[in-house]
Amino acid sequence: MSSKRLLTILFGLYAGLMFESVQATESPAVAPVARDPRSGAEAIEAPFKLESLIVNAQNNYQHGRYKDAIQLFEKAQQSSEKSDYQAAQISLGLAESYRSIGRYKDAEALFKSAIAEAEESDKKHLNKKYKAGKKRASDLVPTMMSDLSVLYLDQSRFQECEQILNSSIAIGTKKVGPNNYNLALPLNGLTRLYLKWGKLSEAKTVNDRTLALFSTPASKQNWLYAYTAFNLAQILNEKGKYKEAEALYKVTLLGLQSLIGFEHEHIAIILEPLGDLYRKQGRYEEARKTFQQVRKIREAALTKEHPDYGKALLDLALLYRDEGRYAKAEQLCRQAIKIIEASLGQNNVEISKCWITQASIARYQGRYSEAEELARKALELDEKLVTADHPAVAHDLVELGTILADERKFAEAETTLNKALKISKEKLGAEHPDIALTTRSLAEIYLSQKDYAKAEPMFRSSLQLVEKTLGPDSLQAINIVRDLSDLLTVQQKYDEAEPLLKRILTADQKLFGEKSPQVARDLEALADLYTKQKKMDLAGPLLKQSREITASLPGATEAQSYTAAALASSAQDRKVADKWALVVGISNFKDQSINLKYAAKDATDFANFLVTQGNFKSDHVKLLTDGNASKEEIASKLGQGWLGKRAQPDDLVVIYVSSHGSASQEDVGVNFLVAHDTDKFKLVSTGIPMQWLTKIVQEQVHSKRAVVILDVCHSGSAGEDSKKSDADDDEDGIPTDGAAKGLQRVKMDAGGLNIGSGQVVLCSSLADQVSWESKNYPNSIFTRKLIEALQCRGKDTTLTEAFNKLRSSVTAEVLSDRGAVQTPTLYNKTWTGGDPVLAVPCSQPRSAK
Incomplete structure (x- = not known):
């Protein structure tokens, strides 16, 4: 509800x-x-x-x-x-x-x-x-x-x-006087209005007035007081004060339960935003229990045919999307649509919300054509049902713009988001928090295109609005300050970047503590700024302090002594005749218990990047995701089924794999990549040996220049906090597709692979580390930062230049978000050519047929 x-x-x-x-x-009189x-x-x-x-x-x-x-x-x-x-x-x-x-x-x-x-x-x-x-x-x-x-x-x-x-x-x-607590009901309605309107200060003012009506202990033993406290929790939630909001939700819940019991439909009202608060913080187990409680209450109080029961299923669908449990999320969406259509009809705004949710689920899997179609369908319905300038239309436009940006259709994405921004400003007011999010999305689109002149004012505008609505010390504000400082550093505006980096450091010290991983990241960023200005006397102490903090973190041992391989040019260098890429990503496995969140999307995004920014012809890039990435299909496309048949000695070949990497449970001394149909208990017979992968590139792919990119050892999978059986989930008749319950994540040592002549292997982490998926966007951190790093010097960016940028950016984000160390690695044993440039133009392009 x-x-x-x-x-x-x-x-x-x-x-x-x-x-x-x-x-x-007296008793009411009975009318004659x-x-x-x-x-x-x-x-x-x-x-x-x-x-x-x-x-x-x-x-x-x-x-x-x-x-x-x-x-x-x-x-x-x-x-x-x-x-x-x-x-x-x-x-x-x-x-x-x-x-x-x-x-x-x-x-x-x-x-x-x-x-x-x-x-x-x-x-x-x-x-x-x-x-x-x-x-x-x-x-x-x-x-x-x-x-x-x-x-x-x-x-x-x-x-x-x-x-x-x-x-x-x-x-x-007029009826009851100005101080009667029964006035709390319309006053709370006014608070809810201001919350949706984005007028948080007005909402707080009305809420304070409402709370003052409950001046006696007896008046507080009333559901109206609970409703007023609930609105205060909503205000705190909107401001990003999650701890305070959570505490107040729970107190409100206890108070309301004491008045109306545990199974009243109004209890679900409190539980729903509490569950969403857990979801936003990645506390998936708590979110699941809370949303299941909402579902059960509504089933009992309203029946399974009620549209609010369908909305409870939609809450669960969003949770399972965030966990990477896409099959379950999609099935819940279909159930919700069926229930809502039966009650409200097909042409209803609630149906468009279902479609937008389905679009986001498809987007998270890299199924962009499907996602775009669903988003446009929702947009068309909302424009028909409401008005073309309704905030719901703006929400649809933002989702569509995000999908278009993922497809690297930047011009159309920019137009779409600007249209959403215009609607939001006109209908919600120039200070609504949603405007800051849309503005930041536009800034990121400009940043992706290296249009710094447009990106910078967008970041500043977003920051100004967030500081005004949520406060200058809010987590949202600090994140934008970090983005802005990065942008200023890239533009060599060091004097402007320095105070921002110091502000971030002070905020993180206060928020996380002096010895926290977040502070280590901030110290390293500030040291890097001083290094760029050759102020080593300032950079040195900061680096020392940062390394003292990171030394005790997970994955830090090998990072302390790791040295990346060097790629040197040679007199034997030749022009690249043509370029080919085989890109593999698997999120949904045949064994659903080992599903990953973003691997298929990572592969799709990398393939799109190669075509739109890397000078690869679209028919020279073969993308295999999910069910199309079986062991047999991968082997075929590597060999005579595609790549081995087309690549020539002077070509450049890129092979990208995003999946699980695992050590065999049998003592054969081999690491395995997990294909869609791999049996985790029979890795020797059903997995892809990593040594075989590099060998087949050497023997069957005839190119002398091959770059192998492995984004494996994922830690942010569907099973990250899913160490339980989903008994509640089964009550919906939906099969569990949950956690990675049996697959051992490999301590990946790419340095131990047999690398053939002319091969370079870029791996997402060192042997004692894991590769993290992001908390902030639907990608692995490695792949998102790889795409960014490969553009750090435009189309002339070499692999070494990209690697140096990649290593620092991945390390920084993982430190801040995960409190761990992840160090991308570049291995080169026998590479004889110059430093590869993935975006290099082809000198003798050929047909893929």
């Missing part, structure tokens, strides 16, 4: 609460039965039939059966026996049902006419004290106004929403 649905349900209690707060203590020309039995029976019809309609609404609710409310509307109060009750229920299925125009018209009729028919009572037990249509006016505000919130009509909520607050104040 969304927080907007919580508003709707709670506002349904609002009028009753105010009614109770002002009515006399009116005379009727029909028989006495019929005259008595008719009101009871109508009341039963209304109750039945309300029950259908509460359980998400909106179409049935509409039929019953419309039938009740035709009754000639209804009182003014019942007429208002029916209009309220019917309008809210219309809103729930996306019939916004019908809902808005009915809300407005119902409010006008209630005020007109009962105008003389609207601002007067209630008579004991007398229900009047005007009792429901505050509720109607509040529900209308939810409709405006659905459509991001923020100013109208603000106006109607203030009207509701004014009416409530």
Whole structure:
């Protein structure tokens, strides 16, 4: 259930609460039965039939059966026996049902006419004290106004929403006074509005006013106080104060559970953002338990047919996407779509949210054509259902722009994100936090194209907004400062970069401690800046301090003594005639227990880079991912099935593999790459021996110049924190595709491989290290930084230059994000040619046929 649905349900209690707060203590009088020309039995029976019809309609609404609710409310509307109060009750229920299925125009018209009729028919009572037990249509006016505000919130009509909520607050104040805690309900609605509007300071001001209403211990024993505390937790969450938000979510949860029990549907309201907070922090096990609890509550309270149950499945789908459990995430999306379509119909904004989620799942696997199609489909539906400048459309555009950027369609991505930025500024206001995210995405696109003149102001704009909305010491602000300092350093603006690096160091010392890995990274970055300026007296002490910290970290032992291989030019160097690449990445294995998160996407991104930036012809790059990367298929494409048949001695060949690397469980002294169909218990017969890989390149691929890139030994796989059996997951009838339960990650020693003449092997880590997947973007750190490093000096970047950049950037990010050491390695035993330039133009290009 969304927080907007919580508003709707709670506002349904609002009028009753105010009614109770002002009515006399005596029992309500029973209205006399009116005379009727029909028989006495019929005259008595008719009101009871109508009341039963209304109750039945309300029950259908509460359980998400909106179409049935509409039929019953419309039938009740035709009754000639209804009182003014019942007429208002029916209009309220019917309008809210219309809103729930996306019939916004019908809902808005009915809300407005119902409010006008209630005020007109009962105008003389609207601002007067209630008579004991007398229900009047005007009792429901505050509720109607509040529900209308939810409709405006659905459509991001923020100013109208603000106006109607203030009207509701004014009416409530006249009825119960300015200090009555029942006013907390519309005030909390106003807080939720400002949260969505991005006006965090206004949200905090209203929340402070609301909290002040609960001045006594007795008043705090109330679900309205819990709702107010929940909104404060939401504000803290939006500001990135996750620890404080988590603590307050939990306190609110305990308070609400003591009032309404553990299985009430409102408990799921608190649990849902708590689960999402866990997900954003990578605390997947806690997120899973929380989302499963939400699912179970909604199943019991609302049934599996309710659209909010479908939304609970969508929460789980996002979690499984982040874990790299894509098959399960996709199946949950399909289930959610089926449930939501059955209740709300196909043309509904909730369906577009499902499609956008599916697009992101496809993107995480490098299935960009499918991802782009789904994102465009969602965008088209939202433009049809809402307006072309609605914030939901901006959200779709951001997702589409990100996909286009991954495809390296930078011009189209830039246009798309700028369109999203324009909508967000106009509809959300220039200071909404989402604008900072979109602006930063644009900056990264410009950075990818080395358009520093455009990237720098975008980073500065994003930083300024984040500092204003979330604070200068927030983690989000520090991350942007780091990006900006890197950009300034690249442009040799050292005087501007230095204070930023010192700011980062101070912030990380305060946040993580003086001896933390994050501080080691900051010290090294500052030392590197001084080294570039030849200020070795300043750089030396900082490097010494950094190495003292990293010496005790995982993976540091070999990094202390490692020296990269050198590639020297030779008089025998010849021009590159043509270029070929075989690119392999496997995220989804036949044995789903060893699935990886980003390996297939890494391979797709590297292949796209070779074509768009590396001067490789598209038909000269063969991409094998997931089911297409079986042992037999890889061997075939390496040999006479493709590469061995086409490559010639003067060509340049690149072979890239992103998968598991594993030592055999049998004592054969061989390391193995894991293909899609590899049996982890039979590596000798089903895996790909790494020594065989380099040998087949030597014997069957006839090129004298081959670069082998191995991004293996992954640590950020689906099983990173999944050391459990997913019993809860199986209740959905979805097979578990979870963790790497049996595969031993290899202590990869690429230096021990038999490298043939003219071969260079670039490996993602040293023998006692693992290769980490990023917390900040859907790629392995090694592959993302490799693509960036291969462009560090444009198309003239040599492999050695790229390696030096790669090593420092990977080490820095892993230090900061993972508290470990990862050192990419470059091995060259018998390379006789000059330093390879992957983007070198071909002197004698040939057809791939």
